[in-house]
Amino acid sequence: MSDCIRLEHVHKSYGTFALQDISLGIKEGYITGLIGPNGAGKTTLIQMIMGMVRPDRGDVQLFGGQNKEQVPAVKERIGYVSDENIYYEQLTVKQMKKVIAPFYSRWNEDTYVKYQELFRLSPGKKIRDLSKGMKIKFSLAIALSHSADLLIMDEPTSGLDPVFRRELLDLLTEHIQDEKKSILFSTHNTTDLDRIADYIVFVNDGRIVFDEMKEALAEKYLLVKGGKELLDRDTRRLFLGIRESAHGFEGLMGNRAEGERYFKDTAICETPTLEEIMYFSVKGSELRV
Amino acid sequence: MNILISSTSGEPIYAQIVTQIRQLILQGELGAGTPLPSIRQLAKELQISVITTKRAYEELEREGLINSIVGKGSFVSGADQEFIKEQRLRILELKLKEVIEESRQLGLSYGELTEMLKLIYEEEQE
Amino acid sequence: MYNSFHLIRKDLIIVQKFILLLIPYYMVMGFTNFDNYTVFALLPAMLLLINTCTMDVQQNNQKFLVSLPVPRQQIVLAKYLAMLPYSVLSFACTVLLYFIAFSVGRTTEPLAWRELLLCIAGFPLLASFYLPLHYWLGRKGTQVVNMVFIMLIMLNFAAIKQLMEWFPGLAEWVSSGKADSLLLPVIAVLGYVLILFCSYLISLRVFTAKDI
Structure with a gap:
């Protein structure tokens, strides 16, 4: 079983807060939940994996290669869903899609249209006017349309109603039917997504408390x-x-x-x-x- | 194939799956050779983790109830009912041995133990 | 390179509305302020650039850019390459406006091509100071930097006049197209290219090391 993400002795400090000596492997083919209270460092960790935040020390490897980002091929395999809006708010859903699609060689327009209908995203609506749940759905539609091998989701359920949260579980479990696809999500609300998680990484105060198979927790x-x-x-x-x-x-x-x-x-x-x-x-x- | 998972029962989810599939096989509802859903498929249907499902299948395999063939999936094993029953009797014997060991430590006599067994058995039947 | 093209396309999509606003802008300016090339050729191009830069940092859009399968170097490069379409656009609009004005008889002077080119050449020069600051200060400093640069654009016209006073050769070239020696222009062009290149390297360095 190989790791799709490896962090080795990663350090990052911001004034009073610091991520300290984080070493971690996210397993390919499984769902990993990153849990911890607010301010524990989950978002920083995810942004480090995404190459948005540079570690002070240590290594971040994606799909076995160093993420020195001369490797856009690596990013092409990642779908990123953030709890904050990262899209251009003044654009419409359709325009934003038009901006994104050409960057991905594996973009599938049919898949996108399918999800756009499933999520009831109106193409003419401005990103600014989408509800939080709709923004998450839009980024999910994007991620699924370029058939990402690894979905990285930062607090994806925080703006979602219970009905869609359940639907999301279906979408995610459907996604990993292909044993090569993996999911990493973070949440501080441990009662929804963790039911489908295979591995749990618990961070608190910038450190990893444990990194375990969920099944093993009950025995520990x-x-x-x-x-x-x-x-x-x-x-x-x-x-x-x-x-x-x-x-x-x-x-x-x-x-x-x-x-x-x-x-x-x-x-x-x-x-x-x-x-x-x-x-x-x-x-x-x-x-x- | 009906499998119902309770998240409030306190029984581990993998054990619930094992119990229910075992029952289906022993009652003959799933005949020899019947394909079971793939691990990932079942995990999706039940909205539980892949590893939990995998653990349940592994347990069933250990009991000789199912066979897993790489690349093809899992099937109800061709083992005849007698064999399966024997297997389960052996498991039961092991559990009884544990009970006997525990009652010795507590200083229970054979008579007291059978009395207790009888009482609980009757209680469960009601 | 291919990605840079998509990034520039992205910039053009986000300033679509602004480009449409240029039509009334040129009409109004065409009537009121005809002999100042800065407002025709330089200001729109610079505003386009400032606009796209501001929009990138406005929300968390740099996060979006970094999440794309594009190295950060390409993101910076695309911003520099985008100057080309903006210059062409401004240039084309100015020329078009001139011909319209000429045909309706609002002006009888011939178009001062060389002065116009000089004016447009001021745009990448200004931008090469703007972009490193933009990448360095990010969201926080953008507003202040934008203000400063809009003021600098206004000074551009005066600066070109000043430049011509200091270098009579330049004024001569602008009016007649003749140059006494080749040395000075060559040095000027080399210096110009050097400034652009250094600016790109600084922006690149700043942006690749940055936490978004």
Whole structure:
């Protein structure tokens, strides 16, 4: 199994914020979700992959080649969907398409027309007048029409209604029916896209917390709910993050087997959701600072 | 082929798929040689991840219920019902051994264990 | 090269409306301000360039450009190459306007070709100062830079007059087409090309290292 994106020891700092020593491989043929709270560095990471932001140190490789961007061939295989509008707002949908199409040798006008109809994009409408959801649909139509091998989407669902979010899942799973196509998306809302994700990369505060197969997370993490009397100096150390209330505590452990050994009989042990993993990890790391 | 996934049941999704396909095969609804949807196809239909589906198929393959042929997909194995039943009985035996081990640790006698089994069995049947 | 062509086409599409605005502009200017070539030949070309540059940085459009399968070098190159169609457009409009004016009898003077060429040559020269600043300052500085350059365009006319006073040979060439020696023009042309080339290299350096 090969990687379509490789980051090696990438650093980038902006004043107070820094991405630190990011090494990461995105698997070809699968869907990878990049999750993390706002400001964790997800967008910077994606923009670095897209060649918009230059790393201070380290290497970004796309499809096995160095992205020194003498290789437009690499970009041609990427479809980029951003949560902010990157198109010329004063142009109409049709004009914008006319601008974009000639840059891609694999552009397929029929496919574009198909998606334009499916998404109900009116060609005469100005980009400026499109709703956020429509803008996302437009960039998706563009990406799918030049048959990108790799879809890179930055917070694609943030402006979408639940109905289209579901439709998007269909479009994306359809896209990877071809085992050579891959998807990387970022989101801070872990309840929609992650159901189809094969791999999850979790970033927090400029660092990678984990990069795992989603299936493996359930075997690694454990959510423990119990009375506060269970918490003492030693047991606290076992947790990645704890939330205490008047009536007990909830805590996340990173070693499921160990956790079950300690708490199986005295507390409730559950498989955490991604959101819970995210919440407790962020909470825990804030405490340690 | 009906497969229904519940995201609130607490049972891992791959296990739900395994249980349901296994049932379909053992009940004879999916006969020997029936092609199963490809891993990616099923993942799309169920809107779940490819790896989850792959894991379910691998599990079914291990149980001898399906065969996967590279480039062709997965098929319900030609194994006869007897063989499949034997396989499952072996799995059940292993699970029982675990139960016995656990009850020994808890100091339960054989009598107490069978009593417990009987009670739970009757409860489940209701 | 092929990509540069598509990029220039993109620029022309985004300034489509502005190009249409040039028609009333030329009509009004044709009546009011006929003997100043700067307003016919230089100002429209420079405004076209400034417009396309401003629109690229206005929203997140540079992100769009960088996401295209085009190296950044081509993006910069296309901006420099786009000067050619803008110059041709301005030149053609000016000549057309002159012939219209001549045929209706508004002017009887022959067209001063060489002065016009000199004036249009001022456009790439100005642009070669504008573009590096545009790439360097990006969205933040664009407005200020635009203002400054629009003022500089106005000075262009005066600058050409001044230039002719300093170099009588130039004035001679403009009025008669004769040049005493070849040395000075050759140096001037070489210097001109050098400035353009350096400007391109600076823009390229600035833009390729930049975070968009």
